[in-house]
Amino acid sequence: MTYSELSAQIFQKQSYLCIGLDTDPRKLPRHLLTESDPVFAFNKAIIDATHDLTVAYKPNIAFYEAQGPRGWESLQKTLDYIPNDCFTIADAKRGDIGNTSDLYARAFFDPTAAGLAFDSVTVAPYMGRDSVTPFLAYEGKWVILLALTSNIGSADFQRQLVGDQELFEMVIETARTWASPDQLMFVVGATQVDEFSRIREMAPDNFLLVPGVGAQGGNLEEVSRLGLTAKGGLLVNASRSILYASDGLDFAEKARAEAKALQTEMARQLAHIR
């Protein structure tokens, strides 16, 4: 999906919601456990209940990997089931030397070589340029680079001063020389609102993927006010607050209600930038 297609989806659906498919087999509603693939059955129901309210789905690869080969099959089926009008993110936080990043890129981008067909993958910047560029070699595919994450540990290295800027700022500035905003987004945690203006100034046209709304306590209104652009420019992720809104027979219905509440607020925020 291209930058302008993603932007168009945001205004059409009046939503910049991304639903994180952090599907934990231990948290599934009991009635799904008799399904042949409970994880896929759950994801399918969530997608059915929310795809008109969300512009992106973000399977968290760890949750599938922890299930072994079966998990990869659930992931493949989930990805195949996501409608074409939704942007897809492999939240994998990969990053390795060039020839290995080539392989990760193939794993997430290249179905002709036994890989998956995600639109994008999250990548860690620590190993530098040649760990990132192999993903950019796939035309129309995106790198979503970790910049300033939502967790406490973000202070350990990301917030350290390198010269007159913090490390995450250097990451943003440097990575913008590697790729255009058509292929490069940044991860900025919703818990980091104090830095949002500065980041938007440094990366005026890059999409920002913002986790941390909901379970992690980030504030949607503030993130939107500081981060939205005329093209949208934001994907705000919620995972647990939607997926596990109920663990009963009504789990999909309750998930939809949570997603609807976020989408309604997003429509309100989008009206402001018109």
Next chain:
Amino acid sequence: MTYSELSAQIFQKQSYLCIGLDTDPRKLPRHLLTESDPVFAFNKAIIDATHDLTVAYKPNIAFYEAQGPRGWESLQKTLDYIPNDCFTIADAKRGDIGNTSDLYARAFFDPTAAGLAFDSVTVAPYMGRDSVTPFLAYEGKWVILLALTSNIGSADFQRQLVGDQELFEMVIETARTWASPDQLMFVVGATQVDEFSRIREMAPDNFLLVPGVGAQGGNLEEVSRLGLTAKGGLLVNASRSILYASDGLDFAEKARAEAKALQTEMARQLAHIR
């Protein structure tokens, strides 16, 4: 495997060789392609031919992931086949917020929960402490943290000055407050020999995992002289130079010859520290 067991293996086998199982289906000898699982057949032959010369095997997870569910099955079979006297490393370079790192830890460390039974996993430090500690919760399991990698991109961020030290030094210093050397190694590329003395001084008792000997051009003699300790303290990895020494019927024999040459040099280096 504990620190002292690994150390004992090194002196017993007179080797600190780690063989990187970066098994690329496109590079397999043709006669293996008729096997039901060519990747496992290749790994099995390599392990049979080298396990007395090496103290560790390091499957590069990207190569298996790129094969989808089938790849995870090859990985599982490979891990099961590695003899108990060899240390095992999941070269995965993972790292995410706490609850996700929990899942990655389960994927690589916990066979009772559909995971694998590796001794260790490589982890990227960018997201800080809470992305690393979930792996340390598994008693007897190791984190191998990226410090100074062997690729060109290591200069982009790892070599940047943070106060009066470089970022990779800060990573080493900080991470040493998170875990004892019984559970924490660092990745230091063999192409970074100029920094080896400094790193050994900062981390006198941590094992260093050193990729980049062989195809990437690092120097075994120099790495050993600067990095070996009285307990061993080094795992030097070679991948492509061993795996693909020949693509013919004699591939395992040629792989053994390459491993033997490295082990012979390692025995010579170990004699110096006595």
